[in-house]
Amino acid sequence: MLDILHRYWTLLLVGSWPNGPLGGFAATLILAGAGILISFPLAIGLGMARVSPLSLFRWPATVWVYTFRGIPLIMIIFWAYFVVPAMTGFKVPPFGTALCAIVVYESAFLAEIVRAGLNGLPPGQIEAARSIGLSYGQAMRHVILPQALVNMIPSLVNQFVSTIKATSIVYIIGVEEVTFAAMQVNSVEMTRALPTFLVLAGYYFVACASLTYAAHRIEMYIARRRVQPAGQKPIVADAVEVAG
């Protein structure tokens, strides 16, 4: 296994870069990172729309969430790969296709986390915020979201971890990320599938475990800043492990 790592670590890490396009684990992280960065703000909007009193916002968001939560990611990737070029006439590069699919898929899941976070606050918070004269938007921005987002951290990290791993299936449309690189290694080595994929698992594990650990530290920091009443332990999500 170590010889695989020793021989192919650059291929697994950056693909054929700098002599070719950046690939490997770097591409995985870019895909996952961009996916999260784009889908998360989208999900905040969708989650707020899901709890909006206005059906104009609520209905489209609900349809979005039900649809994309109800379909396997691989279907969305296939559709994006075949349907989008057929409809638009443009040839979208595999990376762009994969990113769109991941954003659409993850935004639906993250929106439900946001919705749960918003619903999880006591109704007195929005009542108090509105009673001091804040508009709905101001109440969301200054009172509701700052509290809800902190409460959501464990679930969000869980979903981010799951996003990193979900990127592994985009190799099927030819995105040159780390799983794609591992498949290349496997086809070169022929009989070394087990160690090859163990090395691949190691790459994912390092990223996901680091993210979980970082989130744990952030929660501890926030819990310290917002000192809890005596006798009530700060709520820290020890339960969230690398899962998904």
Added chain:
Amino acid sequence: MIEFVAVEKWYGDYHALQAVSGRVELGEVVVVCGPSGSGKSTLIRTINRLEPIQGGTIRIQGHDIHAPGRDINELRAGIGFVFQQFNLFPHLSTRENVMLSPMKVAGMSRKDAAELADALLTKVGLAHKIDAMPSNLSGGQQQRVAIARALAQRPPLILFDEPTSALDPEMVGEVLAVMKQLAGEGMTMMVVTHEMGFAREVADRIWFMDAGQILEDAVPEAFFTAPRHPRAQKFLADILQPRSGAPVA
């Protein structure tokens, strides 16, 4: 100041407010009392539109507050509201809780809002807790911060929805003392409470509610010594001299 005209409120099939009419004058302190479920909290929550109404009119300084097109944020900015559960914002310090409305609604600078917050927190006796987080305060202290937060809106009117009901008995006095001080300064107040001592001492008038109606509107002296309505008589008998073993209203 506030005028209710035949206000109707339904929760589904439940008729929570039944043709409620009444007036609160500028500078007056009106205490609303009555048994649980009588519609007291519902009534004061209709005044800043936390509860919509299905019929009738509520006017504040002559303006119909449920009229379509009425700017609800402007309306609420002019009314202080103190909740039973305090509802401080737990992610903000005491001072920031008080500063939020002056800064975001009244457009005050951070410096001016901080000065206002410090002055108001001093007024409610919490100068030493200005940088504390709400979770580090006792219930009585939290409720006093909530009163300071309401005062920061510089409202002509403050509504209190059972402000001492969630407090341990030893903390009730400190909150009532602040409310009494406000009443003395001429603040118009509407207070839902079971604190009959406060009602007797501070209120200009008492509204007794039961089953969604105002059954009695009287000055405290008359209400406590000679309640006219049989249900008011029973309520007072229960709350002032609870028989041992009998549930207190």
